[in-house]
Amino acid sequence: MIGGILLVILFFVVSIPMLQAMKRRMPWFQVGLMKNLYWFHTLFTIIYYVFQLFSASDSQEYFHRTQTQYYTWFSAYGTGTPFIDFVAYPFVNYLGFSFEMMYAIFAWMGYWGFVYFYVYIKENTKFRHKFMGIDLITLLIFLPNMHFWTVSLGKGSIIFFGLGMVMYGLSRLKTRKLHLIMGLLIIYHVRPHVFLFMAVGIVVGMFTGRQKVPLYQKLLVFVGSLAALVLLYDKIMAFAQIDGDNVMESFNQFSSVRAYELSKAGSGIDISNYPLVLKLFTFWFRPLFVDSPGAMGLVVSFENLLYLALTAKLFQKGFIKFLRKGSALLKTSAVSFLASSIALSSTMSNMGIIIRQKSMIMYFLLFVIVMFLDYKKELKIMKRRRALQNRETPALPAKQVRLAVTRP
Numbered sequence: 350m351i352g353g354i355l356l357v358i359l360f361f362v363v364s365i366p367m368l369q370a371m372k373r374r375m376p377w378f379q380v381g382l383m384k385n386l387y388w389f390h391t392l393f394t395i396i397y398y399v400f401q402l403f404s405a406s407d408s409q410e411y412f413h414r415t416q417t418q419y420y421t422w423f424s425a426y427g428t429g430t431p432f433i434d435f436v437a438y439p440f441v442n443y444l445g446f447s448f449e450m451m452y453a454i455f456a457w458m459g460y461w462g463f464v465y466f467y468v469y470i471k472e473n474t475k476f477r478h479k480f481m482g483i484d485l486i487t488l489l490i491f492l493p494n495m496h497f498w499t500v501s502l503g504k505g506s507i508i509f510f511g512l513g514m515v516m517y518g519l520s521r522l523k524t525r526k527l528h529l530i531m532g533l534l535i536i537y538h539v540r541p542h543v544f545l546f547m548a549v550g551i552v553v554g555m556f557t558g559r560q561k562v563p564l565y566q567k568l569l570v571f572v573g574s575l576a577a578l579v580l581l582y583d584k585i586m587a588f589a590q591i592d593g594d595n596v597m598e599s600f601n602q603f604s605s606v607r608a609y610e611l612s613k614a615g616s617g618i619d620i621s622n623y624p625l626v627l628k629l630f631t632f633w634f635r636p637l638f639v640d641s642p643g644a645m646g647l648v649v650s651f652e653n654l655l656y657l658a659l660t661a662k663l664f665q666k667g668f669i670k671f672l673r674k675g676s677a678l679l680k681t682s683a684v685s686f687l688a689s690s691i692a693l694s695s696t697m698s699n700m701g702i703i704i705r706q707k708s709m710i711m712y713f714l715l716f717v718i719v720m721f722l723d724y725k726k727e728l729k730i731m732k733r734r735r736a737l738q739n740r741e742t743p744a745l746p747a748k749q750v751r752l753a754v755t756r757p
Contacts (some may be wrong), residue, residue, distance in 0.1 A: 350449050352446070352450045353447065353448075353449025353452055354447060356449075356453035360453065360460075361384075364383075365380075366456075368460075369465075375468065377472075381451050383464055383467070384662050386464070386467075386490060389496065390496050390500065392528075393500050393554050394500040394501075397500050398449070398501075399502050399538070401501070402603055407501075408451075408452065408503055409432050411437060411502050411503060412437070412441065412448045412451060412490075415437045415438050415442070418434075419434065419442075421645070424437075425438050428538050428541050429539070429541070430582050431693050432643055433502070433503060436507065437502065440454065440689075454502075455471075455502045455503065455507060456499075456506060458507050458510040459506035459507075459510060459511075460515035461510055462510040462512065463490050463496075465510075465513030465516065466490065466517075467486065468517055468520070469520050469716070470486055470489070470716055472520060473678055474719055474720065474723045475726075476722075476723055476726045477726070478719065478722050480655075481656075485719065485722075486719065487692070488655075489542065489719075493648055493651045494708060495708050495712075498705050498708045504539050504540065505708065505709065507625070508540055508543065509709055510531065511531075511532045511535030511536040512538065512712075512754045513532070513712075514528045514529075514531060514535070515529055515532035515533055515536065516716075517532075518728050520678060524611075536727075543689060546684075547603055549685075550681040550682070550684035550685030551681050551685075552571055552575075553681065554678060554681030554682075554684065555681075556571070558675065558676045558677025558678070558680055558681075559675060559677075565751075577607065625694075626697060629694050632690055632693060632703055632707055633653075633656060633690065633711075634653045634660075637654065637657075649704050656711065659715065659718045660714070660718065662718060662719060662722065665721075667728070668721060671720075671721055671724045675720070676720075678716075679717060679720050682716045685713055688713050689710045690707075693706050693710075742754045
């Protein structure tokens with residue numbers, strides 16, 4: 350316990366110069382806000398730690414398995430669950446880290462995922478937006494459910510860190526290529542199928558985005574993504590238990606079986622026969638008070654209500670045009686979000702699993718929403734400027750207009 354507390358304090362001290370370095374590169378970056386975010390994230394680390402003391406936890410299994418089931422570090426190497434064991438192995442077996450200290454390490458990764466997503470959203474928006482009087486971007490990075498699932502020893506914190514790193518790298522690709530590569534490697538090792546969706550989203554965004562991306566960067570991303578998909582295709586399909594020669598049929602069989610198995614759990618709901626639209630609605634916006642599984646479900650319901658209110662803004666006039674002419678980052682976020690949502694909603698029928706799984710992709714949707722609000726605000730400002738210019742330019746009398754037209 351003491352070791353975990355000391356490590357939390359040490360990580361805070363170490364984070365300060367890192368945050369200050371980001372401030373020097375990005376004057377708008379708020380170090381004070383990020384410090385507050387650290388302690389807010391730490392609060393949920395404590396809450397989740399106490400929560401797992403009274404119920405079965407994947408974190409405990411990861412720790413004990415790392416201690417007992419491997420003879421060497423690289424014998425733990427693999428994708429999915431083994432990768433978490435691989436990351437934890439040297440800390441547990443070489444440095445003697447306790448369970449609480451491992452919690453602190455993975456919580457720190459989750460924290461930096463929030464920092465990267467904050468930068469990604471902030472540096473790609475022009476205006477400040479508010480929701481019920483609160484700065485919208487600040488509100489989004491303090492969503493409780495997002496922190497609850499990104500603090501523990503497990504997949505949630507490290508893949509969130511990887512996703513944030515990827516989008517941070519894409520945001521300024523010229524100077525952050527290393528972040529992009531490292532983030533994609535993390536995503537592949539934790540959840541190979543999510544890596545597939547991200548690779549597709551990045552390629553689509555690069556080649557259809559509005560902004561001018563240098564040709565060499567497009568080719569670099571395309572060749573790198575294509576090579577990765579070719580080399581890793583079989584492993585990704587095997588991980589997802591899908592037959593590469595008959596993708597659609599095997600995916601439908603897998604999703605039906607998976608949905609049935611998960612629906613038998615305590616917070617299960619049978620959505621296997623739902624139409625796709627209703628599956629997506631369930632995945633994105635449920636529970637909503639009436640079907641909340643316990644006290645935690647009530648907190649999530651408020652968060653889902655916020656998601657609903659913000660998503661409703663996308664149904665305003667001009668969204669399709671905005672999406673069609675959007676930037677590479679916008680299209681990458683939209684494609685990655687939709688592809689991941691369709692795949693995950695087809696295999697998830699347990700409310701607890703749905704709440705946990707969607708936390709890793711909701712910032713992609715929120716980024717699209719914030720960008721659309723930016724677009725609408727920019728249109729309003731342009732219309733106002735044109736109206737002012739027309740008002741300030743005096744109209745010529747009809748006689749002068751006729752003379753001007755007939756004058757050689």
